[in-house]
Amino acid sequence: MRGAALSVVSMFVLSASALIAAPAKTFSVAKYGAKGDGVTLATVAIQKTIDAAAMHGGTVTFPAGTYLTGSIFVKSNVTLQLDKGVILTGSQRQQDYPVMPTRVAGIEMSWPAALVNVYKQTNAKITGAGTIDGNGKQWWDAYWTLRKSYEPRGLRWAADYDAQRPRLVQIFDSSDVTLNGVLLRRSGFWTVHICYSHDVTVDGVTIRNNEGGHGPSTDGIDIDSSRRILVQHADIAVNDDALCLKAGRDSDGLRVNRPTEDVVLRDSIVREGAAGVTIGSETSGGFRNIEAYNLTTLKDVPVGILFKSAHTRGGFAENIRIHDITMIDTPVVFRITMNWNPSYSYAVIPAELKTYPAYYTVLSTPVPEARGIAHVHDVHIWNIKATGATTAFEVDAYKSAPLERFQLEHWDVQAAKAGHIANAKDWTFTSVSLKTTDGSVVGVADATNVTGIATRELPADPIKQDPAKKSFAEQDKN
Numbered sequence: 001m002r003g004a005a006l007s008v009v010s011m012f013v014l015s016a017s018a019l020i021a022a023p024a025k026t027f028s029v030a031k032y033g034a035k036g037d038g039v040t041l042a043t044v045a046i047q048k049t050i051d052a053a054a055m056h057g058g059t060v061t062f063p064a065g066t067y068l069t070g071s072i073f074v075k076s077n078v079t080l081q082l083d084k085g086v087i088l089t090g091s092q093r094q095q096d097y098p099v100m101p102t103r104v105a106g107i108e109m110s111w112p113a114a115l116v117n118v119y120k121q122t123n124a125k126i127t128g129a130g131t132i133d134g135n136g137k138q139w140w141d142a143y144w145t146l147r148k149s150y151e152p153r154g155l156r157w158a159a160d161y162d163a164q165r166p167r168l169v170q171i172f173d174s175s176d177v178t179l180n181g182v183l184l185r186r187s188g189f190w191t192v193h194i195c196y197s198h199d200v201t202v203d204g205v206t207i208r209n210n211e212g213g214h215g216p217s218t219d220g221i222d223i224d225s226s227r228r229i230l231v232q233h234a235d236i237a238v239n240d241d242a243l244c245l246k247a248g249r250d251s252d253g254l255r256v257n258r259p260t261e262d263v264v265l266r267d268s269i270v271r272e273g274a275a276g277v278t279i280g281s282e283t284s285g286g287f288r289n290i291e292a293y294n295l296t297t298l299k300d301v302p303v304g305i306l307f308k309s310a311h312t313r314g315g316f317a318e319n320i321r322i323h324d325i326t327m328i329d330t331p332v333v334f335r336i337t338m339n340w341n342p343s344y345s346y347a348v349i350p351a352e353l354k355t356y357p358a359y360y361t362v363l364s365t366p367v368p369e370a371r372g373i374a375h376v377h378d379v380h381i382w383n384i385k386a387t388g389a390t391t392a393f394e395v396d397a398y399k400s401a402p403l404e405r406f407q408l409e410h411w412d413v414q415a416a417k418a419g420h421i422a423n424a425k426d427w428t429f430t431s432v433s434l435k436t437t438d439g440s441v442v443g444v445a446d447a448t449n450v451t452g453i454a455t456r457e458l459p460a461d462p463i464k465q466d467p468a469k470k471s472f473a474e475q476d477k478n
Contacts, residue, residue, distance in 0.1 A: 024079065025058040029067070036065015038089065043070040043096060053078045062086040062130070070096025071113035071166070076121040082130030082182055089133045090115045090166070090188070097166045103195050103224065104167075105160055106249025106282040108256065109359045114170035114193070118177050127180040132168060139165040139188030140215040147216075154350045156343045160217060161359060165189035175199050186211055187218050191238065195224040196258065204233040210272055214239040220273060222246055225258035225285050234268040242273035242301070245290060246282040250312045250372075251365035253284025260285065265292040272298075275306035276330070277322065281340045283315035283374045291321045299329035304386065307336040309374040310345035311398070312367040320379040329388035333413055334381070336395045336403060338374060342467055373401045382409040389415035392434055392442070397423035399446045408432060418442045420458060421450065429453035 027049050034045035046069055053060050054075035064085030074080050097112035104111045118124045147159040168187035171177050173196045181204045184191050191207050194200050209218040220236040223229050224246040236242045247260045270276045276297035297304050304327040347363035392415045397403045402425040411432040418436050420443040429452030441454040
């Protein structure tokens with residue numbers, strides 16, 4: 001009897017192993033009525049396929065073709081398999097993107113869903129050599145039309161929120177998610193937004209947003225109040241921040257108070273974008289344990305390494321490690337600005353405006369000065385190779401909140417001019433070679449204990465033009 005019992009147990013173990021090893025069941029969207037003709041709206045058929053796959057932990061497949069779709073939602077334990085020759089192209093009808101609670105541009109609000117969503121799910125994958133195309137130019141043009149009417153009314157800050165442009169891929173309040181291999185094109189707004197999520201991997205994606213125009217705020221990959229995130233092997237051409245860390249904006253971001261932490265960005269190239277790697281400007285929840293390395297930026301990337309915030313954001317950045325970065329003809333090697341884009345950053349509701357959305361009130365809620373200044377400290381940047389730069393350093397913060405304990409080691413920089421570092425404390429340069437065309441050395445102002453590099457004292461007055469006096473277009477530049 002004992003032998004028989006053992007035999008039964010062994011059979012059960014073998015059967016369980018076979019089940020684990022069995023390939024996931026596949027579900028073709030064609031069987032649910034989706035047509036890959038690029039004309040017939042396939043949203044319902046694709047979603048039915050995803051829902052069926054979710055019941056079995058299956059894989060959704062597509063015959064080669066172009067599938068016109070609105071928002072779709074990948075469910076837990078589902079793989080959305082987009083093979084080569086498969087294109088998901090976004091509908092240009094606003095009603096095909098349902099409005100849902102989310103966070104966007106630093107505040108919690110209702111907003112159109114992305115084209116492809118992982119929304120409050122776990123163990124989901126979007127993978128393959130296919131394409132997700134946001135067909136975004138309509139959204140870009142609508143934004144510029146709106147903004148041109150808003151700027152004279154003192155509402156430049158509201159345009160990004162009122163335009164309601166859909167993102168391309170949203171991973172929201174989810175875990176154990178993989179985005180792998182796909183080509184992402186022409187996003188209407190941000191391309192990949194990872195928000196309130198953990199244990200997410202983005203691997204081998206290509207992002208091409210500057211096709212048929214240059215879409216405003218078409219960020220590449222935004223990691224927003226999330227943790228344990230890995231981004232690697234990305235190839236990015238966008239018209240705003242490429243690899244960007246966010247953590248909430250102003251009073252709402254301080255209320256939520258969720259940091260972005262334990263993030264690795266590596267082995268990627270940025271061909272076009274506002275910066276190679278960006279921290280901010282949404283800094284309210286803070287950043288810690290961030291590592292970025294083996295990145296390359298090219299000439300159409302204005303800044304290699306960028307920290308940005310505003311005096312209403314608050315938050316912090318600590319234990320930041322950036323290393324092994326190659327910049328080829330990237331104009332500015334390292335920039336820190338704590339008063340970024342005032343016309344966008346500081347919301348003031350015009351007195352004559354009597355009715356407006358509730359989020360205007362959220363955006364314009366005052367933040368006490370003591371809470372509004374971001375504190376950046378304990379930053380280590382090493383093995384930086386930059387050629388063909390215009391300026392090495394453009395660093396500005398606040399005298400009341402200096403940038404503290406920066407270690408910069410093994411820099412080899414060739415630039416037209418050295419630039420400046422203001423509001424710094426305990427910056428140590430080691431083995432830094434800075435060769436400037438004009439023979440300049442780094443200017444310092446309101447700086448304490450900056451050692452290991454040739455410097456010259458600058459007046460304590462603001463070094464740069466007040467950004468609020470610049471044109472809207474100039475302020476948009478990082």
